[in-house]
Structure formats: structure tokens, C-alpha cells
Amino acid sequence: MRELARVVVTGIGMVSPLGPLPRFWxxxxxGEHGFVPIDWFDPGPTxxxxxxxxxxxxxxxxxxxxxxxxxxxxSQMAVSACRMALDDGALAPSATEADAIGVVIGCAYGNLxxxxxxxxxxxxxxxxxxxxxxxPNLVLNAAAGYVAIELGLRGPNSTVCRNxxxxxxxxxxxxxxxxxGHADVVLAGGGDELSPVLFHVNKDLGVxxxxxxxxxGGASGREWSSPFDRDRNGMVMGEGVAMLLLERAEHAxxxxxxxxxxxxxxxxxxxxxxxxxxxxxxxxxAIADELRRLRAADAIDVIVSCANSTRDLDxxxxxxxxxxxxxxxPGALVTSVKGAIGEFGGAGAFSVAAAALALRxxxxxxxxxxxxxxxxxxxxxxTTDAPPPARVRAxxxxxxxxxxxxxxxxxxxx
Amino acid sequence: xxxxxxxxxVTGLGTVNALGSSVAEFAAALRAGTSAIGPVTLFxxxxxxxxxxxxxxxxxxxxxxxxxxxxxxxxxxxxxxxxTAEALAESGITDAVAPDRIGVVxxxxxxxxxxxxxxxxxxxxxxxxxxxxxxxxxxxxxxSADVVADxxxxxxxxxALSTACSSSGNALGTALDWLRLGRVDAVVTGGTESxxxxxFAGFNALHALSLEPCRPFDRRRAGLSLGEGAAxxxxxxxxxxxxxxxxAHAALVGWGNSADAHHLTAPHPQGTGAILAMTRALAxxxxxxxxxxxxxxxxxxxxxxxxxxAAAIGIxxxxxxxxxxxxxxxxxxxxxxxxxxxxxxATILALRDGFVPPTVNLEExxxxxALDLVPGRSRDATLRYALSxxxxxxxxxxxxxxxxx
Numbered sequence: 001m002r003e004l005a006r007v008v009v010t011g012i013g014m015v016s017p018l019g020p021l022p023r024f025w026x027x028x029x030x031g032e033h034g035f036v037p038i039d040w041f042d043p044g045p046t047x048x049x050x051x052x053x054x055x056x057x058x059x060x061x062x063x064x065x066x067x068x069x070x071x072x073x074x075s076q077m078a079v080s081a082c083r084m085a086l087d088d089g090a091l092a093p094s095a096t097e098a099d100a101i102g103v104v105i106g107c108a109y110g111n112l113x114x115x116x117x118x119x120x121x122x123x124x125x126x127x128x129x130x131x132x133x134x135x136p137n138l139v140l141n142a143a144a145g146y147v148a149i150e151l152g153l154r155g156p157n158s159t160v161c162r163n164x165x166x167x168x169x170x171x172x173x174x175x176x177x178x179x180x181g182h183a184d185v186v187l188a189g190g191g192d193e194l195s196p197v198l199f200h201v202n203k204d205l206g207v208x209x210x211x212x213x214x215x216x217g218g219a220s221g222r223e224w225s226s227p228f229d230r231d232r233n234g235m236v237m238g239e240g241v242a243m244l245l246l247e248r249a250e251h252a253x254x255x256x257x258x259x260x261x262x263x264x265x266x267x268x269x270x271x272x273x274x275x276x277x278x279x280x281x282x283x284x285x286a287i288a289d290e291l292r293r294l295r296a297a298d299a300i301d302v303i304v305s306c307a308n309s310t311r312d313l314d315x316x317x318x319x320x321x322x323x324x325x326x327x328x329x330p331g332a333l334v335t336s337v338k339g340a341i342g343e344f345g346g347a348g349a350f351s352v353a354a355a356a357l358a359l360r361x362x363x364x365x366x367x368x369x370x371x372x373x374x375x376x377x378x379x380x381x382x383t384t385d386a387p388p389p390a391r392v393r394a395x396x397x398x399x400x401x402x403x404x405x406x407x408x409x410x411x412x413x414x
Numbered sequence: 415x416x417x418x419x420x421x422x423x424v425t426g427l428g429t430v431n432a433l434g435s436s437v438a439e440f441a442a443a444l445r446a447g448t449s450a451i452g453p454v455t456l457f458x459x460x461x462x463x464x465x466x467x468x469x470x471x472x473x474x475x476x477x478x479x480x481x482x483x484x485x486x487x488x489x490x491x492x493x494x495x496x497x498t499a500e501a502l503a504e505s506g507i508t509d510a511v512a513p514d515r516i517g518v519v520x521x522x523x524x525x526x527x528x529x530x531x532x533x534x535x536x537x538x539x540x541x542x543x544x545x546x547x548x549x550x551x552x553x554x555x556x557x558s559a560d561v562v563a564d565x566x567x568x569x570x571x572x573x574a575l576s577t578a579c580s581s582s583g584n585a586l587g588t589a590l591d592w593l594r595l596g597r598v599d600a601v602v603t604g605g606t607e608s609x610x611x612x613x614f615a616g617f618n619a620l621h622a623l624s625l626e627p628c629r630p631f632d633r634r635r636a637g638l639s640l641g642e643g644a645a646x647x648x649x650x651x652x653x654x655x656x657x658x659x660x661x662a663h664a665a666l667v668g669w670g671n672s673a674d675a676h677h678l679t680a681p682h683p684q685g686t687g688a689i690l691a692m693t694r695a696l697a698x699x700x701x702x703x704x705x706x707x708x709x710x711x712x713x714x715x716x717x718x719x720x721x722x723x724a725a726a727i728g729i730x731x732x733x734x735x736x737x738x739x740x741x742x743x744x745x746x747x748x749x750x751x752x753x754x755x756x757x758x759x760a761t762i763l764a765l766r767d768g769f770v771p772p773t774v775n776l777e778e779x780x781x782x783x784a785l786d787l788v789p790g791r792s793r794d795a796t797l798r799y800a801l802s803x804x805x806x807x808x809x810x811x812x813x814x815x816x817x818x819x
Binding site (some may be wrong): 004096103108109117119122127128131132135136144154155158161163182205208269270272274371404 | 485514517523529531534535538544550551552554555556560561563564567568570571572573574575576577578584586587591593594595597600611612614615616617618619620621670671672673674675676677679686687690694698701765806807808809810818
């Protein structure tokens, strides 16, 4: 195979239920979570009634007032996260440089709040009064468009829609954008915003956790997300946007940037599953075959899994990852950030951010809510009392979406 | 990396749109210069300024579709399934390649919105306490790719791209990147879109819809006409196609994408993004402007788009270029997320069959543009390379270069 350009992560920015980057990383490592009772819309009379909402974020700190007025909340999160990623990567591009910088955002739904408003108005008042001011914001790529406008970026611009693994998929597309020579620098990542409709749809589908099981049965009403726990009973919804600054390694070196990690490559394959369900437990040998070709595939010390505390997805991940690791790196420590920030469209971008941070700091965020590991899961789980890894040479990010699409991204020491 | 990258060819074509329910029907109508824009019957258009679109009337789900999937599939999914069935049957790729070596990447902008609107209406009007599972499950834009992959057992990478009206142009480009990188042996790519109230009401409210069938590049142009449908291409490396004896219709030779970084809906007044996308596509294909004989323009029929696009073409290709430029939107409407794919298909047919599709409804071209805009009627022409432009909200611009296999 031809020698591909090497790609590194040189900046991270985020708007999250645990706050911006330094606080997110501190809190997720300390085992904190961002779940709060839903009081900003009516979650219904019975549990689940908890979600992870973004906090410690002031859009006006990142976006000028004239722009802010027209911008939907999801786009505000994306623009804020991109600005923070550029700052974190100490990249202040000139106008000419900005012409070549790309943007790839992954999201499942994007601007749902205004979509609800627009459709609600259309249904209640008819087409003559439909709001022309918010309609342009409803396209899924409004956020990527606003990022381009606010930061002056005219490089390749795309929006990837891949349910829960939209974030991982966006980073995979961004990697290909760089190695194919379309751009040297790409801001890539993703997220989604929590909306009443999305919450109620998932509640009606029965995939949300109704709360911690108490001794003697019943639920306490305090929702929880506990990936890989034997008593896990559903996911908690979250929101946020994480963006990573990806650069061709030579570009980063030439400007003296210090990378968090190298994005070594990725594999995308899919397995059979109905569009609205996670697949049944299975190995995905085609992903293992793809990964085997990558540098550092034999040095995976950490896995950031997409496990989200649903019965189905965590069972799938346990089987898939055990088969993927096989005899080669059985000691890899497996974690997930969904117990801290919940599940949403581009949540995988936070998994990739966590993997990059784990490589830089040689630290693994724990599965802080894990009480009793699922005995069917043969992985080495990052419980709070698990000894920290002796070394973090490479980290794998694994994502599986409803409908059966799977992505694996491999990051390594730069 | 172009030097060592494999050539990529198109070995399967499929479509459902208002001009035809197959590639053969579409090609004949395109050549004949017919317009499929007429009254919308899909939903009640009372209260809208514009009441026309290029609606697909032959919209049945494939008879072979299992009942559960038939119930769950949105109108967008049905279009995608039918176009994919046609493209796969012709290419024979699924008999030649393992399922996990075939990728799926589709463009779209509203997915299953048409039924989700009904479901939302029922809840708002108090007729239903719950969200109906099937319409809402089928709403996300990624679902059409899932349904296609599921029905035809395609297990490679699977993505949906959504960059408004350039979505499926970007899908084609991503498929090209995957093949150049050797990620898969073949890709099912294209786009699908169904009419829905949300886009109709939105464009209506923006006063972007023409009250009569759209007239791209005409002096009297007054807006766009929406359309719907799907186009699917099966693409693979030329050596792979030759080895298995597959017929190649055309070659996918390059692509370029850019952002205007100017405004969410209005194009950059100097066409900066459009120029970047075209020049990037030419560079990616390793071609010069003089190599291009035909441009299938974005040409929506809105005053602003057509003016900026014509000026941008003048800047990239010279003031009075030798090439022909036409918009097929007067014939098949603006199919939004499917437009890039349907227009790439029109461009492939033009290259393969040796004709230039006309700009239907164009009668009085703006005099200031020194462009051959092919008004009204198609004409025979031998084309070497052609470019297909797609521009979308968000300021997204994509150009795809096609050539002979």
C-alpha cells in the first residue's frame, strides 16, 4: 500500500455537560457525571426524567453579538467548540491559510429545537406564516456553514450523518480528506443537541434508563448510565459538541505545534441490524483485518468504547471488542465516556477526544458508575479501582450505531 | 497522490425521478427536453404561494420488499431502494465482491421528514399521545443508507452526508476517495430526497419558489422549482471492472469542495466558493479548464445563484469559453440532496451517449453572459470531460469531474 500522510491531533475544543476541555477532562477522570433533572422542558410524569445538559458555556464568549442573533443553539455549540480547538492548537490562520482549512461535523439531528419550532408553527398557523428567518438554520450542515462563516474557513466542508457514531465517522472522513490531499488542516468532530422531541421518541422506544434499580426491585427515579454493568437498564440522553484540530504531521511540525496524538487510521464496516436497533452480539472480522494493517495496532493499551448502558449495545461491544483484541493485546483497558456525558448523535467525538487526552496524559477515565461488571463481558474494564495502565502506546475508539454501522479509529503516541 | 491512485469507473446506474422511473426513461426525457414540473398532489398546497414541483408519481415501494420494511420505509428510502436495485442489477457487483468490500455513501437533506411531519401533527393536535415509532425511526437522514445496506446486504463503510443541495455531490466525491485509498472494492453512492412540507414551506417563505416552472439562466427567472427522486451509481476501480468484464459507463475522475464562508443562503457575490470548488475539482482530476466540454450547472433559476454561477464559470474557464453549460433543473426540478447525483447521472449519460442536455424553459438568456446555455433542445456532441456543479445552503460548493471510461 502507498505511504499515506501522517495525521496528528493538535487541538481540542468542546462544549459539554462537564464543561469545556480542562474541566471536562478533570471531571471525567474524577468520575463525575453531567446528569441533571430535566427542568427546561416537560419530560413527562414518569421517569426517565434526567439528561446531561451542556454547562459552563457562554456563547457570547466565542461569538460576536451580530452573528449570535441569527445562529441556532447547535451551531453556537459548534462554532464555540471550533474556536476553542483552534485556540488550544495555537493556530491563528491568516486569510490565505483559512481558505484551505476544512470542516467536518458529525451529527444525527443537528438543530432539532428550531426544527420543532418551525414545524410547530407550520402545523399550527399554516404555510403563509412559516418563519423564513429560521428555515436556513434547519439544514443539517448549518453548523458547518456557520463555522466556515465565523472563522473564514473555505476548505472542504462536510456534514456526516451516522446516528450515534456521527462523531467517529466525521473524524474518519476528515482523516481521508487529509490523506487524499484535499486539505492539510481540518476541524473535525461532532455532537448533537437534546430536544424535547428526541427525548420523548427515545423514551417511547424504551431505550432510556428509568433509574437505578433498588434492592427489592423498582426504580429510584434517579437515572443512571452505567456501561458494561450487569444491571444496566438503558442510556441517558446527553448533548454537546467536541471538535478536534487535525493536521498533516509535517504541517504541525513546521509550525512547531505539539500534538496530543497521531490519528493513525480507521476502519468502517457494518453488520446486520434493523435501522432502529443495535446489532446482536457479533464479531466484526473485517474491522480487525483493516486495523491489522495500521501502525500500532498491536500496541492498543486503551479502548474508548461507545458502550452506552443499553443492554444491546454494551453486549455487542463486549463481543466485538473481545474478538478484535483476541490474543494480541488482551490487557487493554476498556472505558466509555457515556456514563459521564450520556448518549447523543456525535458523542463519539468526545470518545476520540478522551483517547487523545489519554495518550497525552497516560491516564484513563474510569467507568465511575460501574458497580457490578457484566459477567458476560470478558474485557478488562476501567473500574475505579483498576490499576492505571503502565503505558498508553495506542488507543482505539470503537463506535457502533443503531442500524449496524461500526467504526474503529486508532490513535497512538505522536 | 493522484499519480498512483487508481482510475475509478461507474458500472451501474439507477434512478427514480419525475422524468422517469429508470435510467432509460430518464435519458429519453432528458434528450427530448421534457419538463416534469407540475402541480403538487403529495400534500395539500393550500396557502402556499407556489403550488408546483417535479413530483414523482410512480412512487410504489418495490414489490419484493418485505412487509415490515415496506411499512417502515420512508418515501426517500423507497426512491433509494428502487434506484439501487436498478444500479446493482446492471453492475452485477454483488455477485463479484464480498459484502464487506462494498461501501454505501448517500446524500440527502430531509430523510423521512414527510411522515415525521404527519406524526408531529398528530401529537400537536392531540390525536396521539405518543410519537409513532415507524415514522420517527425512519426520519434521520442516515436511514436510507441503512435500509439500502440492509436490503442488499452491503457491509462496507456506510455513511450519509448532508450538505444541503450539494449533499450527493459530496457523497460521490467521498466514494471516489474511498476507492482511491483502497478502503473498499466498490461503492454504492448517490442521493435520495422526497418532497416534504418543511422544505416546501421554507423555500416558499423565503420567496425562493417560482410560481411557474423554473427558468434557469433566463432573464425572467424568478426562483426554483423543487423536485424529488434518487440516483444511485455503482463505482469501482477501472482494473476491478475490467477484470470482471463489467461495462463502464463513465469515469469519475475528480472532485472538489469548498465553503463560501460568507452567508448561510446567499452565494458569495464574487463566487469565491464556486470558483474554489471548480478549480479544486480540476486539480484533483489532473485536468485543465480547456479539457472540459460541458458543465451541468447548479442553475437553480434563482436570480442570485445563476448570476454568480455564470460569473464564476467565466472566471475559471475564460470569458467566452468553448464549453456548453446547461441546467437540468427546468426538467427534473431541484431535488436538493439528490440533485448532485441526479445531475451527475445526466452528465454521465451526456458523455456516454454523446449529447448535451438542454436548459429546459430557458428562452431569453441574460445577454451579459457569453455562455452557450443550450436553451430548450438537446444537441448531439462528443464530450471529452464534463463538470457537475452543486451548491447548497451553508455556503457549500461541490464540483465533480466525469469523463469517458
